[in-house]
Amino acid sequence: xxxxxxxxxxxxxxxxxxxxxxxxxxxxxxxxxxxxxxxxxxxxxxxxxxxxxxxxxxxxxxxxxxxxxxxxxxxxxxxxxxxxxxxxxxxxxxxxxxxxxxxxxxxxxxxxxxxxxxxxxxxxxxxxxxxxxxxxxxxxxxxxxxxxxxxxxxxxxxxxxxxxxxxxxxxxxxxxxxxxxxxxxxxxxxxxxxxxxxxxxxxxxxxxxxxxxxxxxxxxxxxxxxxxxxxxxxxxxxxxxxxxxxxxxxxxxxxxxxxxxxxxxxxxxxxxxxxxxxxxxxxxxxxxxxxxxxxxxxxxxxxxxxxxxxxxxxxxxxxxxxxxxxxxxxxxxxxxxxxxxxxxxxxxxxxxxxxxxxxxxxxxxxxxxxxxxxxxxxxxxxxxxxxxxxxxxxxxxxxxxxxxxxxxxxxxxxxxxx
Amino acid sequence: xxxxxxxxxxxxxxxxxxxxxxxxxxxxxxxxxxxxxxxxxxxxxxxxxxxxxxxxxxxxxxxxxxxxxxxxxxxxxxxxxxxxxxxxxxxxxx
Numbered sequence: 001x002x003x004x005x006x007x008x009x010x011x012x013x014x015x016x017x018x019x020x021x022x023x024x025x026x027x028x029x030x031x032x033x034x035x036x037x038x039x040x041x042x043x044x045x046x047x048x049x050x051x052x053x054x055x056x057x058x059x060x061x062x063x064x065x066x067x068x069x070x071x072x073x074x075x076x077x078x079x080x081x082x083x084x085x086x087x088x089x090x091x092x093x094x095x096x097x098x099x100x101x102x103x104x105x106x107x108x109x110x111x112x113x114x115x116x117x118x119x120x121x122x123x124x125x126x127x128x129x130x131x132x133x134x135x136x137x138x139x140x141x142x143x144x145x146x147x148x149x150x151x152x153x154x155x156x157x158x159x160x161x162x163x164x165x166x167x168x169x170x171x172x173x174x175x176x177x178x179x180x181x182x183x184x185x186x187x188x189x190x191x192x193x194x195x196x197x198x199x200x201x202x203x204x205x206x207x208x209x210x211x212x213x214x215x216x217x218x219x220x221x222x223x224x225x226x227x228x229x230x231x232x233x234x235x236x237x238x239x240x241x242x243x244x245x246x247x248x249x250x251x252x253x254x255x256x257x258x259x260x261x262x263x264x265x266x267x268x269x270x271x272x273x274x275x276x277x278x279x280x281x282x283x284x285x286x287x288x289x290x291x292x293x294x295x296x297x298x299x300x301x302x303x304x305x306x307x308x309x310x311x312x313x314x315x316x317x318x319x320x321x322x323x324x325x326x327x328x329x330x331x332x333x334x335x336x337x338x339x340x341x342x343x344x345x346x347x348x349x350x351x352x353x354x355x356x357x358x359x360x361x362x363x364x365x366x367x368x369x370x371x372x373x374x375x376x377x378x379x380x381x382x383x384x385x386x387x388x389x390x391x392x393x394x395x396x397x398x399x400x401x402x403x404x405x406x407x408x409x410x411x412x413x414x415x416x417x418x
Numbered sequence: 419x420x421x422x423x424x425x426x427x428x429x430x431x432x433x434x435x436x437x438x439x440x441x442x443x444x445x446x447x448x449x450x451x452x453x454x455x456x457x458x459x460x461x462x463x464x465x466x467x468x469x470x471x472x473x474x475x476x477x478x479x480x481x482x483x484x485x486x487x488x489x490x491x492x493x494x495x496x497x498x499x500x501x502x503x504x505x506x507x508x509x510x511x512x
Contacts (some may be wrong), residue, residue: 242465251462255438256490301436304467304490309419311432344461400461401453413460416436 005109024189025196030203033229034062036383037221039208039244040237041065043074043184043369044361046191047376048236048383049200050108055377056384059199062230063192064223066207070188073239076306076338077369078261078295080274080285082119082179083144086135089394089406090347091142096391097374098144098178104373110190112182113288118273119179120149120158122323123172128278132174139176147175157272162323168279170323179274181285181293187372211248211358218248218357234359234383236375238348239339241362243304248355252362253344253400255415258303258337259295259366260312264330266290275323282319284327292330294320298340298366300416307337340366346418347406350378350388350395359383360397365418421486422498426479433478439463440471440485443505467491473501 003009003022013020036052038045041063052058063069081101083094105112123129129148136146154173155163163170196202203225210222211233220229237244242256271286284294296316299308313335320327343349343363348371350361361379364371378392388395394406400413411417419431441464446455467490474484483501488494 240467242463243467246464246466251458251464253461253463255463255465256467301431301488302438302465302470302472302490303493305493309431309493311430401457415438 005111024193025202028201028203030062030206030223030225030228031201033220034201035060035231036234037061037228037230037232038063038234038236039221040235041069041188041192041202041204042072042236042238043070043187043191043372044238044375044379045236046188046195046202047372048234048361048379049195050191050198051377051380052384053195053198053200056380058384061195061199062201062203062228063195064203064206064208064221064228066205068204069192069202070185073338073340073368074188074372075185076261076336077184078283078285078293079181079184079287079369080119080179080283081114081182081370082176082274083370084119084121084135084139084146084174084176084179085408086138087406087408090408091138091144093374093378093391093395094371095139095142095144096377097371100373100377101182102178104187104190108190108194110186110193112186112190114180114182115288116178116180117285118175118177119276120154120173120175120273121276122154122161122170122278123174124168124170124279126171129172132278136174145176145178147177149173149175158275160270160324160326161275162325165322168322181274181287183288184369191376208244208247213248213355213358216356218355230357232357232359232383234361234379236361236379238341238362238364238368240304241341241360245360248353248358250353253349253397254341254363255302256304257298257300257340257342257416258305258308259298259340260308260316260335260337261293261295262313262316262335263287263333264292264327265333267292267330270326277319277323280319280322282316282323284320284324291333292327298342298416304339305337306339340364342415342418344400344413344415345405345407346409346411348375348395349397350375350382350392351397352382352386353397419493419495421474421484421495423476423479423484424498424500425482429476429479433476434474434484435477437473437475440473440501440504442473443501443508443510469496
């Protein structure tokens with residue numbers, strides 16, 4: 001069993017040569033059968049395991065991961081948390097997530113560096129002001145916080161922005177003070193440690209090669225470490241959902257796309273919170289190490305390669321220069337790509353499949369990180385009780401057939417525009 | 419990425435707009451298709467990791483639609499055809 005972390009423990013270990021630290025989770029061999037198997041040892045899969053054990057009393061659970069845990073999108077995102085959505089299908093879910101973020105470190109006994117430094121969406125026109133105030137009202141109706149800032153208030157907090165840009169002058173902003181950033185790797189590690197200490201087996205280097213489906217019922221998974229039987233199998237592999245679910249002969253309302261992210265060299269503190277550009281796709285924050293972490297649009301074509309191409313690099317940097325010209329003085333240190341499940345309406349899916357015992361969590365587009373706790377919570381609820389969690393009732397496969405799409409941007413079934 | 423346009427030769431991919439899977443050419447017959455057929459056509463995709471036939475529009479060029487066969491794991495492009503020719507060879511009208 002894992003021992004508790006605390007300030008006192010750090011002092012004690014410092015005085016005794018750090019000899020008391022133990023691995024944060026076990027490396028067990030697969031058992032022949034689990035009540036529930038979760039495919040995907042990323043943020044969502046590990047969070048699901050944690051809440052299954054902690055809230056729903058399920059401990060005969062395994063998380064299986066083809067590589068090492070936290071090596072996919074939970075380690076590749078821009079670490080932003082927020083709950084500033086408009087639509088009823090989304091906002092209660094993301095607000096639930098933000099509330100879980102606020103209590104995450106106490107819940108996990110793990111320092112995930114949750115920093116509620118605030119997020120601001122910039123406003124560049126009168127019609128955009130109306131739209132953002134409407135969104136702010138929708139957020140407040142769902143118990144989230146939102147605050148409209150006029151130009152003077154934005155100038156006071158972010159004096160370095162380019163307010164007088166000829167095409168996109170900054171006329172205000174919609175702020176969510178409870179938004180912010182989280183140390184993303186620590187989220188995976190914290191959930192893993194907590195799940196493991198409650199009896200969940202985390203099986204790394206264990207790649208799923210197929211499902212065993214018998215008479216329309218999923219009996220388990222074939223893996224690179226042999227067959228593992230299961231009462232229920234939950235898939236949480238966003239980015240690779242198409243690849244995985246094709247093994248169950250399912251076609252999804254999802255395309256895989258590559259999204260790039262960027263970090264500059266370390267700088268002294270310059271950005272107080274998270275800033276997003278309202279007239280292009282650009283978001284930026286400053287990490288605790290000092291690097292400016294930023295990103296923009298997806299590259300826009302189907303891809304399973306975890307790297308993008310140069311036109312989007314240029315586009316993102318142009319957007320950065322448009323709102324924050326001082327970013328041009330910083331040197332780009334690194335850039336990388338991650339694979340997104342881009343769904344047909346820009347919203348996720350947490351649902352049963354038509355195969356008994358097979359459950360699906362995916363379609364997170366490029367908003368999966370902030371959703372990690374609520375996604376795990378809702379997926380655990382679905383796996384344990386066979387009914388959707390109240391915050392995730394709208395995230396169904398059949399919404400495309402019934403006309404209940406959750407399309408925040410109103411783009412229709414064109415995944416690369418969401 | 420460079421797309422080797424059948425008429426114009428190699429062109430930078432930034433001149434193009436991406437639509438998606440080339441199965442979008444195979445629109446169901448409005449006379450006979452069921453609601454389920456339309457749902458599958460509009461919303462479901464194979465989304466393969468590997469060779470993928472897809473539609474690109476040469477917006478900043480000659481405004482032709484192309485069917486590009488590209489590997490989604492390596493981004494390597496192995497064939498480029500005019501979508502017009504592909505559609506006709508599949509029996510679509512004129």
